[in-house]
Each structure stands twice: as C-alpha cells, then as structure tokens.
Amino acid sequence: MKRAFTLAAAAAVLCSCASKNQFVIEGNVAGTNDVVYLLDKKRTPLDSATVENGAFRIKGIAETPSVAYLADARDMQGTFATMVILEPGTITVADDAENPQLKRVSGTVSNDANRAYSEAGMALTKEYRNPETSDERRSAIEEEYESLTDKALEQNLGNFFGVMLLSQQS
Structure with missing residues (x-):
C-alpha cells in the first residue's frame, strides 16, 4: 500500500512537471x-x-x-x-x-508580442504606401518604424520574443 502511494505521488509529480x-x-x-x-x-x-x-x-x-x-x-x-x-x-x-x-x-506571451509587433509594422507600411500620405507624414512614419523594434524590445525583455529581437540587433 505504501509503495503504491509512493508510485502514485511520483507519477503525479512527473505529470505536473510535463504539463508546465x-x-x-x-x-x-x-x-x-x-x-x-x-x-x-x-x-x-x-x-x-x-x-x-x-x-x-x-x-x-x-x-x-x-x-x-x-x-x-x-x-x-x-x-x-x-x-x-x-x-x-x-x-x-x-x-x-x-x-x-x-x-x-496568438495565445501565449511571445506569440502575442510577435503578432502585435508584426501588425504595427504592417500598419505603418500600409500607411506609408498610401498615395494620399503626405511627404511629411512619410518622414514621421520612417522614424516610427525605426523606433518600433526598440519599443518592442523594451516591452518584451522578460519573454522569448524579446530575446529574438535582441539577437537580431547584434
């Protein structure tokens, strides 16, 4: 009985580690x-x-x-x-x-961060390519685009997406 309990406890620990x-x-x-x-x-x-x-x-x-x-x-x-x-x-x-x-x-911290970063970049690109966008606004978009990675890196220092961005900068 004691052995069965020990085996059950060990199995529970292994299962909980795997599910994490x-x-x-x-x-x-x-x-x-x-x-x-x-x-x-x-x-x-x-x-x-x-x-x-x-x-x-x-x-x-x-x-x-x-x-x-x-x-x-x-x-x-x-x-x-x-x-x-x-x-x-x-x-x-x-x-x-x-x-x-x-x-x-989506659904996890890093996948959500990657999606947000990609969507922000695509939105800036779409606005930049719009023929109605002024030259002044295009210059501002270029600056926003350049700072996009830095902002994303600051916001994601604690997750794998931040590590990916950091490795791309070096």
Whole structure:
C-alpha cells in the first residue's frame, strides 16, 4: 500500500512537471491540405496533425521556448506556412480576417508580442504606401518604424520574443 502511494505521488509529480512545459497548437485554417506539419528551423518535422474541416491540434513539450514553423506541406510549398513560438500554453492559429493568406498566431506571451509587433509594422507600411500620405507624414512614419523594434524590445525583455529581437540587433 505504501509503495503504491509512493508510485502514485511520483507519477503525479512527473505529470505536473510535463504539463508546465506543455504547448497545444489549435488551428482553424480554410483551404489547407489534409495534414499540417510542425517543423523546426531546419524544416525537420517535429510533429504533424490531420486536418478536419480546417481544424487541427498538435500537443508537445517545450523544454525551452523555440521557433518553429507550421505548414501544410513538408517542403513549405503548401497553402500556408507561418512562424510559431513554441512555449507553454495554448497557441491559436487562424486566418487573418483582412488577408486570409496571412495567419494570426496568438495565445501565449511571445506569440502575442510577435503578432502585435508584426501588425504595427504592417500598419505603418500600409500607411506609408498610401498615395494620399503626405511627404511629411512619410518622414514621421520612417522614424516610427525605426523606433518600433526598440519599443518592442523594451516591452518584451522578460519573454522569448524579446530575446529574438535582441539577437537580431547584434
């Protein structure tokens, strides 16, 4: 009886440690192929999931945060591919409402920060390219764009996205 209790306690500790580092990627992407792949930086498959009516789910363990890619073809030539920061939590991947070719990745601190940074940069670029934008405003946009990374770095010093930005600056 005492041994069974000890084994049960050990199993509970192991399970709780694993769940602390667990990530879940839940996606709903229109027009995707039948399988999505989670690929590392070298495009080596880490996992895959079957897609049903655009929906898929991948679970894994992130011992340390890292960058991966989610794509519906192993050769990255499918209907979509997007960067995902693997870290504990539930990561959501969905079509962007304004541009379905883009994917919105959110749900964890670093993925949310990456999305906010990307959206801010795209908004500045869109405004800059607008033919009605004045030259004066374009100059201001250039300054805003240059300070965007510094601001994002300041706001994200405590997460993996901040580490990524810092490594890109050196």
